[in-house]
Amino acid sequence: VARYAERLRSADLRVTRPRIAVLHSVHLNPHADTETIIEAVRACLPDVSRQAVYDILHALTDVGLLRRVQPPGSVARYETRVGDNHHHMVCRSCGAIADVDCAVGVAPCMTVSDTNGFHLDGAEVIYWGRCPSCSVSEVSEAIGDHSPTEQLPNGMLCSGDSGNPPPSDAQPLPTPAPAPGPGEWLVPGPLTPITGLKAAGIGTGGVGAKAGGARYDIADATVASNEPRIEPSVSPPSTSR
Known part of the structure; x- marks a missing residue:
């Protein structure tokens, strides 16, 4: 505080708490914009208005206690290195x-080819x-993020996974069955009898529909055996009158 007060006196400015707070905030936040400085000042002096901070920044810049930097396309920034x-x-x-x-x-810091009569300082x-x-x-966005923590069991990947290991009772995903080849319409396994009442309803009402007074489930109609399918014989229509 004593150092800031001495700077204010050397610039013929009255020493006030808001001015000291602004100098201290800029010193702690080099190249800070006005909004950042206002928040820092109000953290220690809540009653200081925004306009007061604007006025103090202008006054301190005019006397050389602060330097104002504003790159093209950016808001004004302030620093105490002057x-x-x-x-x-x-x-x-x-x-x-x-x-x-x-x-x-x-x-x-550099020499120009022609000063045009200016005295450069x-x-x-x-x-x-x-x-x-x-x-x-x-660089990370260009090559992609392939962190090993995103790997799941069975070699699967999930971009949103947290990388935590699976629970001890977790079961591996089942291996998909191969697609049936030509003529392989039967699924290996024991034959489950289908009652005539259930069979009468297959294909007439869909899964869970009422057929012949009984409800059937698709599991009743999809279990088959390895025995070949025998198509019923159909007699040709009679041509006699």
Whole structure:
């Protein structure tokens, strides 16, 4: 607090709690935007208005206690590092900002081909790229996430699985039966008799329909044996009159 108060006095500004709170918030949150600074100030001084924070930011920037940085396409950011003519790197993806020192070390850090009569005392350079976090994210999205924790039993994959092992009583998925070949219409297994009353209803009412006064289940009609199917003989119609 004493350090912030001394800076305010050296700039001929009255020392107030809101001004100290703004300086402290920007110091703790370099390159913060206005909304972030307002939230940080109100965390310790809840009664400070938004307009008061705006006014303090402008006043501190005008006297050189804060530096305002606004890359193209971004909102204004503020920092307490002033007077050294450092530059900035900006992430194209998330907008993160990082400081970068002068390449030469003396302002304006570069030499122009023609000053056009200007007396240059500074330069503001912005380097564009992608921060480490966004670079890693883009590589992961490009190659896909094939984490082994997403594997399920029997070699199946599930993108939303948490990677927890299956319960001890879990049963493996059954192996699908092969498709029947030509003439293999029967399913191996013992024959279950079908009563004439049930057989009379097969195909007339569907599964669970009433047929001949009795209800039948599809399980009664699908169990078969390995014996060949014998088609009933049909006599040709008589041509005699």
